[in-house]
Amino acid sequence: MILPINIYSDDVLRRKARPLKGVDGAIVELVESMFESMRNAAGIGLAAPQVGHSLRLLVLDVSCVSNYEDEKPMVVINPHILAVRGSNEMEEGCLSVPGVQGDVVRPASLTLKYRDEHFEERIGDFSGMVARVLQHEIDHLNGTLFVDRLEKRDRRKIQKELEALSSGVVNAAYPVVTRDVVMISKPS
Ligand code: NI
Numbered sequence: 810m811i812l813p814i815n816i817y818s819d820d821v822l823r824r825k826a827r828p829l830k831g832v833d834g835a836i837v838e839l840v841e842s843m844f845e846s847m848r849n850a851a852g853i854g855l856a857a858p859q860v861g862h863s864l865r866l867l868v869l870d871v872s873c874v875s876n877y878e879d880e881k882p883m884v885v886i887n888p889h890i891l892a893v894r895g896s897n898e899m900e901e902g903c904l905s906v907p908g909v910q911g912d913v914v915r916p917a918s919l920t921l922k923y924r925d926e927h928f929e930e931r932i933g934d935f936s937g938m939v940a941r942v943l944q945h946e947i948d949h950l951n952g953t954l955f956v957d958r959l960e961k962r963d964r965r966k967i968q969k970e971l972e973a974l975s976s977g978v979v980n981a982a983y984p985v986v987t988r989d990v991v992m993i994s995k996p997s
Pocket of ligand 1 (some may be wrong): 902903904906945946951
């Protein structure tokens, strides 16, 4: 099922999400819906708060990005960053902040402890695009958006766009929920 995406000023995006205690049928269904919603919106990562569930759960699939075609989709539950290394700058966007992009500096690679879709504990090292998307999505679980991490100068440049999103003016090619009203708009 395609779920509407919560937009910028929504409270659910600012909460610290709670850990999962296990994976039941409802979570399996939510994970499927998150993959469907992410792909429908041409996204490469999606965190549960973005579809209105304040849970420490995210999905990612970067296989549509060139040089990452062989990357498998991932389900990440209750992630803990154990270590980070290096740093780089990349342009980011977010399905919850449509129409806005900006350069964000983050660690280049990380070691992550998490649970997979079967709630099995895993530890993995990630770099490149996967490390980038993981950190962006883990931020969502802590109520942080990529625009919070922009340099002040870059943040000022997008202030108008953010104000428009806050006032409910959303132009997205996928279903969104804004100000408790579900709006579906397609750019012409
Ligand atoms: Ni995002």
